[in-house]
Amino acid sequence: MTYLTLEAAAAALAAGETTSRALTEEALERFETAHTALNLATLIEREAALAAADASDARRAAGTIIGPLDGIPYTLKDIFATEGVVTTAASNILKPWTPPYSATTVKRLDASGAVRLGKVNTDEFTMGSSTETSAFGVTRNPWDHDRVAGGSSGGSAAAAAVGAGYFSIGTDTGGSIRQPAAYCNVTGIKPTYGRVSRWGEIAMASSLDQTGPLARTARDCALVLQVIAGHDAHEATSLPDAVPTYLPGQATLAGLRVGVPQEYFGEGLHPEVRARVDAAIELFRSQGAVISEVTLPSTPYALAVYYIIAPAEVSSNMARYDGIRYGASIERDEPGGAHDLFETYAKTRGAYIGEEVQRRIMLGTHVLSSGYHDAYYKKALAVQQAVKQEFVQAFQDVDVLLTPTTAGLPFGVGEKANDPLAMYLEDVLTVAVNVAGLPGMSVPCGFVDGLPVGMQLIGPHLGEAKLLEVAAAYQARTEHHLSFPNI
Amino acid sequence: MSTLNVPHLARLARLALPEERAAHLQTQLDGVVQYVDKLAQANAGMPSHDAGLQNVVAVDEVHHFPNTAAILAGVPRTANNLIMVRAVSLDEGASA
16 A cells, blocks of 8 residues: 555554554665666665564554654655665765764664655765766656656665655755755755754764755655654754644734845746746735845855855865775775875775765865965855845845746756766756755746746745645645656 | 865865876866855855853763774774775885
């Protein structure tokens, strides 16, 4: 029996209508079938998943069930450390790495009783917008196999779209949950920076990275966020604020103040994408929401800010992959291939780090180098403050902001692979949310020629509960999110 | 517009790049730098230091890791439970 949502599957488990083993076997079958068609997995953990499902069923029989995720199958973006299980970040330099510890998010999911089916594809070290930079190859879009699933959490979005588990855990540094969610017709939330621990999440840009769920519905995302959010003493930027209840009640849209920033509806926006988002705005209006135009004048600079701050942090974070302590190394594969320490570093990093990651390391090294630091990095930090202040100002008058998630439709495999700037522009509507550290969601809002379109909801600092409530209210009145691709 | 010195940056970044790839990166990175140069037009002062940031200090505790063997299992070169590192420079007479 197929259950479309996590919430329905959890209810069926609670009512004794199914077992975790049955859900897990079915989800594994879809995971394996979808992987053959779309290349979405980096690791399928069939035996471990079935053992975890049986353990969940045993807890249920004993009356010691842990919570709503107990026995629910899910997939994990291959960017989180998992003790004893290989973690690759979709990079050749980490293909041989088996972590000696687990990420906080993984530990919290393990403690919730959720059943991990395996790991899913990402751009290498999450650097990309299409999964095309993955050392495992591209993940294809379940709605059109000639197009990309988006990225970097393309494996997560594709898995959630085809029902390979009832949710997936992704990460978002510049749009990496929201853009693939839009491209695959699933719901995804990037929480406020610091809301979910980054401990054990392999770092890309540490001041921007944030973990979040992708699932069929906003209510499903709420159930998952409830488990993974919260303070972590291991992580210095983890927020100490108490975690509210995320699962929304019956929400009304009457009186909701929705801001529509005009900078997100400008040149380059596909007219049919705009039409679907405009239709969503009209639905909000028809339900009594108050729609108003707002202005965020620094928005055109947000992408440039991002492509200075993020590579600067990348160049620092990637320094740890040096062929000395772990991962692939010229020392292991070509004994005698390096004659001093510099050669060990340079040959290892030249051979095993992919081209896009190398590009960002070089860019980051450039913007931090002597003579350029003030002109680039310090200026970017200054404009980042302006972007943040404009959002703070906007949220004095509105409850949420509503925009398109992406300017266009899912693009073709290979279409932008050799044009980094064109690929970077994929993040143009999502990146300001990361620059400001705010929560953002992508919610399905229609189709154009069989391809999904997402709208983005942006909330104030720690406004996840409001975002989820608004998205759930929209989904209670629409059916776009219930469309299911044929594999 | 600034043009990147790719060979210099590659050395700073500890990346051994074939000439062909370096030339390819030169073209691509120049395009990206040209794009981010638009920030010069943004009207924003230098960042203030009162932007709500605070220092977070971890407790200074000694931890003993019981899984040293698992950690060292991933290390390319080891000897006597230690990580082997090549000499910084052979010119100084050190051995690998």
